[in-house]
Amino acid sequence: ENLYSRGTADKKPYNMMASSHSRLQNGGTGAERFTFSPEPTIEDIRRMQAEFTDERDWNQFHQPRNLLLAMVGEVGEVSELFQWRGEVAEGLPNWTECEREQLAQELSDVMIYLVELAEKCHVDLPQAVLRKMALNRLKYPASKVHGSAKKYTEYKD
Ligand SMILES: Nc1ccn([C@H]2C[C@H](O)[C@@H](COP(=O)(O)OP(=O)(O)OP(=O)(O)O)O2)c(=O)n1
Secondary structure (H helix, E strand, O other), X not given: OOHHHOOOOXXXXXXXXXXXXXXOOOXXXXXXXXXXXXXXXXXXXXXXXXXXXXXXXXXXXXXXXXXXXXXXXXXHXXXXXXXXXOOOOOOOOOOOHHHHHHHHHHHXXXXXXXXXXXXXXXXXXXXXXXXXXXXXXXXXXXXXXXXXXXXXXXXXX
């Protein structure tokens, strides 16, 4: 089963896509805001990766530090796709379908290792993200920082 084959095909159970999902999966430079498919959830990804490692008896290698190093290695592979290109606009105009697919794969590797790292550290990642975003809203009130990218330490009051 191939997660990348979703695109326009409508076979998978998690393939209940809103209309904004029915365009090319990794492409689209249209004006409307890009959105994700609702599934798989982060817990789905955790469970699928746990099944993958269990089936291979790979948990012996997947300690937190190893997962961190693996994740950082995959971040390096994402960086390779962007290096020497100069600035890249939203939607990656001028990228080939092959380059977009490579990027989708490397970002997925980062996500897979991130989710497993969180699991092995007993961090409930979706809830942790909610808490962190609440903190971010407090630290950066929209009324105060609108249109400015300054770090919070640069705001006087
Ligand atoms: N010990 C391992 C090895 C691989 N994977 C899974 C998680 C990643 O999604 C993907 C990583 O595979 P590779 O290490 O082969 O890395 P790439 O897919 O990026 O291949 P390459 O390094 O040749 O570009 O496979 C894993 O869980 N545990």
